[in-house]
Amino acid sequence: MLSQDGSGAEILTVEEMYSADRLAIAGGVAGRDLMEAAGTAVADSVLLYESSRAGAVLVLCGPGNNGGDGFVVARRLKAAGRAVRLALLGDRSALTGDAAAAAADWDGEIEVLDPAGLEDVALVVDALFGAGLNRPLDGLSAAMVEAVERAGLPVLAVDVPSGLAGDRGDAPDGPAFRADRTVTFFRKKPAHLIVPARFFCGDVQVAQIGIPESVLQEISPRLFENSPALWLAGFPWRPAEAHKYQAGHALISGGTEMTGAAQLASRAALRIGAGLVSLACSPASLPIYALANPSVITLAVGAAADFVAALADPRRNAVLVGPGNGVGADTRERAIAALEAGRSLVLDADALTVFEGRTEELFKLTAASAGETVLTPHDGEFRRLFPGIAGDPLERARVAAAQSGAIVVLKGPDTVVAAPDRRASINGSAPPWLATAGTGDVLSGMIVGLLAQGMPAFLAAGAAVWIHAQAAFAFGPGMISEDLPDALPKVLARLSDEAGRAVDYRKIVNNFR
Ligand SMILES: NC(=O)C1=CN([C@@H]2O[C@H](COP(=O)(O)OP(=O)(O)OC[C@H]3O[C@@H](n4cnc5c(N)ncnc54)[C@H](O)[C@@H]3O)[C@@H](O)[C@H]2O)[C@@H](O)CC1
Numbered sequence: 473m474l475s476q477d478g479s480g481a482e483i484l485t486v487e488e489m490y491s492a493d494r495l496a497i498a499g500g501v502a503g504r505d506l507m508e509a510a511g512t513a514v515a516d517s518v519l520l521y522e523s524s525r526a527g528a529v530l531v532l533c534g535p536g537n538n539g540g541d542g543f544v545v546a547r548r549l550k551a552a553g554r555a556v557r558l559a560l561l562g563d564r565s566a567l568t569g570d571a572a573a574a575a576a577d578w579d580g581e582i583e584v585l586d587p588a589g590l591e592d593v594a595l596v597v598d599a600l601f602g603a604g605l606n607r608p609l610d611g612l613s614a615a616m617v618e619a620v621e622r623a624g625l626p627v628l629a630v631d632v633p634s635g636l637a638g639d640r641g642d643a644p645d646g647p648a649f650r651a652d653r654t655v656t657f658f659r660k661k662p663a664h665l666i667v668p669a670r671f672f673c674g675d676v677q678v679a680q681i682g683i684p685e686s687v688l689q690e691i692s693p694r695l696f697e698n699s700p701a702l703w704l705a706g707f708p709w710r711p712a713e714a715h716k717y718q719a720g721h722a723l724i725s726g727g728t729e730m731t732g733a734a735q736l737a738s739r740a741a742l743r744i745g746a747g748l749v750s751l752a753c754s755p756a757s758l759p760i761y762a763l764a765n766p767s768v769i770t771l772a773v774g775a776a777a778d779f780v781a782a783l784a785d786p787r788r789n790a791v792l793v794g795p796g797n798g799v800g801a802d803t804r805e806r807a808i809a810a811l812e813a814g815r816s817l818v819l820d821a822d823a824l825t826v827f828e829g830r831t832e833e834l835f836k837l838t839a840a841s842a843g844e845t846v847l848t849p850h851d852g853e854f855r856r857l858f859p860g861i862a863g864d865p866l867e868r869a870r871v872a873a874a875q876s877g878a879i880v881v882l883k884g885p886d887t888v889v890a891a892p893d894r895r896a897s898i899n900g901s902a903p904p905w906l907a908t909a910g911t912g913d914v915l916s917g918m919i920v921g922l923l924a925q926g927m928p929a930f931l932a933a934g935a936a937v938w939i940h941a942q943a944a945f946a947f948g949p950g951m952i953s954e955d956l957p958d959a960l961p962k963v964l965a966r967l968s969d970e971a972g973r974a975v976d977y978r979k980i981v982n983n984f985r
Pocket residue numbers: 493503506507508510534535536537538539540541600601602603604605606607608609610613630631632657681
């Protein structure tokens with residue numbers, strides 16, 4: 473299935489991309505043809521780019537195949553009548569293979585790379601290094617990055633902005649181009665999606681260059697850009713004959729002082745389709761919860777034993793502990809009770825913090841639980857729970873998932889969902905106005921709502937993260953977390969159209985007329 477930009481949702485590591493090239497070439501596609509297609513796609517993108525400056529396009533070529541692409545770009549632009557200059561890092565005689573062939577087809581001048589030679593340039597095409605970057609930029613290439621930045625020139629990067637490692641989402645070790653647009657080939661790479669690397673890439677376009685889709689079977693990627701392509705087929709739309717218990721019953725643990733968090737989660741769980749939501753809270757806080765959301769069932773839970781009793785009803789099939797629950801033994805006991813009851817479980821916020829320094833106990837319970845567990849830390853909670861894990865968000869989430877045996881949702885502008893078997897998704901776009909108090913509570917409520925409806929945890933977490941971001945986009949700036957649950961129906965309607973279910977609903981409506 474295709475994602476919104478028309479390419480598949482798979483994300484390839486640099487190694488996997490080299491395999492894709494190799495497999496395509498082994499299947500009879502010429503490497504030179506791939507390069508020609510790559511350079512042509514970049515040239516087409518340049519021709520559509522509206523620079524506010526007059527002057528030539530300056531193509532900066534490196535010593536490898538990324539530079540080879542650059543030679544094709546220059547030739548295509550010249551053929552289209554665009555003023556173009558080309559500058560090469562290193563000796564022309566050092567070019568080999570497809571890059572040497574592409575250079576031979578360029579009949580213009582080859583300038584020496586010169587940071588002082590930026591007069592009358594409208595746009596820079598960065599074809600210095602792509603997938604092959606293996607150390608930080610230094611010397612001339614580093615000086616070039618600085619000069620282009622100083623001159624404030626727009627940059628269009630070929631494959632990856634030079635200075636960034638395609639596999640990594642963290643900040644580059646040295647200078648790197650800040651591109652306005654990056655044209656990459658076949659599939660995106662991790663650096664195109666993970667923050668802060670993503671901010672160096674600008675708009676990312678994926679061009680198809682003749683690599684057959686069939687190579688993906690051999691590569692079998694484990695990383696995906698989060699999109700409906702990943703989980704829409706497993707989305708729990710209500711069947712026509714459903715009664716509410718078939719849509720699951722989420723049990724949400726509420727706190728005594730911070731009562732807003734579990735309310736937000738409850739409303740989100742209902743909006744995403746859970747048949748029933750019960751909210752367990754102290755007798756003293758029950759009136760607050762009972763008045764807030766008439767559709768939420770409130771349960772007075774005084775002692776830990778009462779929460780265990782609330783779990784005894786097997787219809788309460790998915791549980792959320794943490795939002796506003798307080799950092800204390802009571803919250804930990806509730807989390808442990810839910811794990812021991814074998815329920816599908818989301819641990820968020822305080823229910824993560826209470827396991828700081830006690831993760832072995834937690835991971836034993838998640839391993840033994842009959843249900844799937846989802847952990848939804850933001851960066852701070854992650855550091856508390858997994859102090860020893862370093863790396864970019866993708867690597868950290870994957871290691872944490874492997875260690876904990878749980879699905880880990882590492883939240884941020886690039887939320888990663890990782891499973892213990894290394895499957896992972898990265899959410900490529902979410903609006904910054906999600907950075908407001910309570911949006912995480914809404915997200916955990918959405919996940920538990922989908923778990924209650926029987927969606928497998930990796931899919932449920934991916935769906936919730938994507939829909940959450942889309943709802944925020946749909947509402948727009950100024951959004952606060954209360955707005956989010958009520959913005960869900962619009963996104964769900966769009967999704968159900970996409971899933972072809974709208975027809976079914978219309979049929980049902982017509983039957984009643
Ligand atoms: N058939 C293919 O392999 C295709 C490759 N394509 C292009 O080829 C690129 C990959 O080409 P390459 O593997 O040749 O790699 P690059 O062109 O990215 O760079 C390789 C060269 O740069 C050197 N190098 C790496 N880091 C350096 C640094 N910091 N300073 C100085 N030198 C450095 C390496 O030692 C090597 O000689 C892709 O990014 C893409 O643009 C496209 O043409 C599509 C087809």
